[in-house]
Amino acid sequence: xxxxxSFIRRLEAQRACLNAAAxxxxxxxxxxxxxxxxxxxxxxxxxxxxxxxxxxxxxxxxAAHPDCIPPDDRLFLGDFLDSLPRAIAQLGQNTAxxxxxxxxxxxxxxxxxxxxxxxxxxxxxxxxxxxxxDQPVEDPALEALALPAGIKPGRYFLQRRR
Amino acid sequence: xxxxxSFIRRLEAQRACLNAAAxxxxxxxxxxxxxxxxxxxxxxxxxxxxxxxxxxxxxxxxAAHPDCIPPDDRLFLGDFLDSLPRAIAQLGQNTAxxxxxxxxxxxxxxxxxxxxxxxxxxxxxxxxxxxxxDQPVEDPALEALALPAGIKPGRYFLQRRR
Numbered sequence: 001x002x003x004x005x006s007f008i009r010r011l012e013a014q015r016a017c018l019n020a021a022a023x024x025x026x027x028x029x030x031x032x033x034x035x036x037x038x039x040x041x042x043x044x045x046x047x048x049x050x051x052x053x054x055x056x057x058x059x060x061x062x063a064a065h066p067d068c069i070p071p072d073d074r075l076f077l078g079d080f081l082d083s084l085p086r087a088i089a090q091l092g093q094n095t096a097x098x099x100x101x102x103x104x105x106x107x108x109x110x111x112x113x114x115x116x117x118x119x120x121x122x123x124x125x126x127x128x129x130x131x132x133x134d135q136p137v138e139d140p141a142l143e144a145l146a147l148p149a150g151i152k153p154g155r156y157f158l159q160r161r162r
Numbered sequence: 163x164x165x166x167x168s169f170i171r172r173l174e175a176q177r178a179c180l181n182a183a184a185x186x187x188x189x190x191x192x193x194x195x196x197x198x199x200x201x202x203x204x205x206x207x208x209x210x211x212x213x214x215x216x217x218x219x220x221x222x223x224x225a226a227h228p229d230c231i232p233p234d235d236r237l238f239l240g241d242f243l244d245s246l247p248r249a250i251a252q253l254g255q256n257t258a259x260x261x262x263x264x265x266x267x268x269x270x271x272x273x274x275x276x277x278x279x280x281x282x283x284x285x286x287x288x289x290x291x292x293x294x295x296d297q298p299v300e301d302p303a304l305e306a307l308a309l310p311a312g313i314k315p316g317r318y319f320l321q322r323r324r
Binding site: 002003005007008011012014015018039040041042045048049065 | 164165166169176202206207211
């Protein structure tokens with residue numbers, strides 16, 4: 001499989017997870033958290049799929065397409081670990097969906113970051129809320145859900161807060 | 163359609179064009195030219211699909227994944243318009259497939275660049291050779307071919323040198 005094949009497969013898997021999560025939270029009120037804006041494609045997909053939800057974005061430094069930049073009052077700018085306590089104070093435990101797309105080229109560092117973020121993310125995620133992650137994260141409060149068909153296990157992680 | 167949907171569709175279209183072109187040149191000896199290395203995904207796909215072909219890459223400044231960097235003697239480094247005369251002198255008219263993936267954020271500039279490159283590309287492309295382009299380019303020497311199924315007209319351009 002070429003890197004082009006593998007990249008397409010990863011994006012398709014990401015979209016399938018986002019769409020599955022959107023269906024899973026259909027009956028659950030609450031906001032949506034996007035960790036890592038990047039070029040803004042995932043954010044754009046979330047706001048198209050989850051119209052009417054408040055979507056808060058966490059990003060170190062905004063470099064997205066101008067059409068995909070969230071309004072100032074929906075953006076937690078800076079280091080995730082610095083912004084998370086501010087988000088908890090502001091939003092409380094009212095998140096229906098959190099998407100942790102925090103992988104960088106450095107796999108070990110990405111996993112450490114996701115694990116360091118997890119306790120704070122769990123303070124935001126309400127019972128029944130969904131966590132999508134591109135890094136393996138585990139907690140007794142989370143139950144693993146089956147991935148959408150065709151996604152290789154380990155490519156994404158789909159979990160629900162008990 | 164979200165930007166994620168649209169990006170996936172563009173990559174799938176690109177892959178379908180590359181695979182169609184590979185089939186079209188199956189009986190035609192000759193080298194392959196890749197204009198724009200980028201992250202190297204397309205190059206990786208070409209070298210997987212067209213094993214045994216000499217693949218020459220044109221790139222202003224290499225910033226690809228380390229696994230996807232062509233050998234020095236297959237790389238024309240610098241401005242396309244500067245490298246093309248060198249390539250013509252070195253390779254002659256022996257190209258079976260040329261992939262012009264030269265689009266940048268600036269649509270008008272991308273089209274100007276592709277049009278400026280075309281006369282030189284046609285000096286390299288042999289009769290029966292295939293030109294894939296992400297920009298609209300036209301020449302009496304080129305006949306348009308049908309795009310693979312599912313690709314929106316205008317997303318890619320598939321042509322054969324008469």
